[in-house]
Amino acid sequence: MRYAISPIAGLDTRDLQRHWEAPQDTRPKRLIDLNLSVAAAHKLHNAGLYINHSPDILSGAEKEHLARTITNFYVSKGLPAFYVRVHFTEDAPGTAFIGGENHTNYAGITIYHLARTFQSDEARQRFLSGVDKIPNPVFAPKGMDWEYFITESSRDLWRMNGLVPPEAGSDSEKE
């Protein structure tokens, strides 16, 4: 078992082990190792992006590209890749309104961070400028409008596969 996990009553640890190991296989380990110290400084533990977009505006390849670029961005900040989730939801026609008018060329992105991410205004600005570079090349040529905001929740109220996720950069993750 690669993770030091906190025991929880009623769980079969073989199942847990299998669950933990599956996502590990997909993460670029070298990048993680390089950036563990950055992650510790940022104290960012999880990023979930929910992207609501107008119908027929993003191809499957563009979604995949955005998901990978977003993941790489967070990995460059020291987050393990499998701590990054990206969900796309296509609005049904006639269900998204900006300024009271149906908008048919739009993406609204809600970003959940666990936990408090930014130690200074400068760090925050640097981070947001990095985020901005991701959707701009995809959305701007389409003439889209888009916006995002980040909402921050406590890392202590998060569980993965019934487990307390290891600290980014902790020994249990490095093994």
Add this chain to the structure above:
Amino acid sequence: MRYAISPIAGLDTRDLQRHWEAPQDTRPKRLIDLNLSVAAAHKLHNAGLYINHSPDILSGAEKEHLARTITNFYVSKGLPAFYVRVHFTEDAPGTAFIGGENHTNYAGITIYHLARTFQSDEARQRFLSGVDKIPNPVFAPKGMDWEYFITESSRDLWRMNGLVPPEAGSDSEKE
């Protein structure tokens, strides 16, 4: 009328009464009465769970089972059953990515609590361990990955059917 409601201009109170009474019929009253003191200690007033899951992964019966088990859990913590909402949203194929890869066997759960729930680390751990017991028996045999986090908002910014919801455990609720 069973609830002491705060009057709001322009509302027909007969309509309100009807709305309040309908959901009351479905709550297991004995459990609530037993747990009112627990609710007061927890100061938890509302739980909304939004479950995003891979396509074709949960049957209707499993959704209903999860919704009931989740509701019973919160009722055991002293919350009236009708203060517990569970929404399932099936991701369209190719729209959910973990670590930059499309994940086809996954559930991401966002839990909204009104309001601040946990008075101590120990209470928090007990609560989360209780939550964990609910999805594990359904998700683990399917080989799924899943995660949840809880985000907490102010009880003061919540309204039901145009009304200020009564305190869990208040006299207006016990009648």
Add this chain to the structure above:
Amino acid sequence: MRYAISPIAGLDTRDLQRHWEAPQDTRPKRLIDLNLSVAAAHKLHNAGLYINHSPDILSGAEKEHLARTITNFYVSKGLPAFYVRVHFTEDAPGTAFIGGENHTNYAGITIYHLARTFQSDEARQRFLSGVDKIPNPVFAPKGMDWEYFITESSRDLWRMNGLVPPEAGSDSEKE
């Protein structure tokens, strides 16, 4: 260019200008000008409403009516119209549960405010009573149950079209 924007590396400002100008065309400028001082007092910068509702319960015309009424409400509080987003999502049949029971006549509304909105209990009550007047006339005649809560995030973690949105009521907006 109508907005004073903060330069971000790698962005074509002509593209940005086009993006900024498009939504401006749809906002009722006079209302904004009248209410700029109210907005400054409220310090509310963005409102996003996500409305999950039962299937086949709201017509397209009703959604449009609600979106416009909601937008007008926020405009009356001093917010530029294009800072107000309303998304409707129809629950698939059998996916929404209240009190552990499938509810087929329901709307759950999550409201995101950027940023802290209310300076006093009285201001909060006034605001919520204003919000309540919007869904009541649409939802009550249908015998629906509905609820909403407001969750508040930092204005500093918000970007539109890759830009720092101007302050509501700032000079760059009034031009």
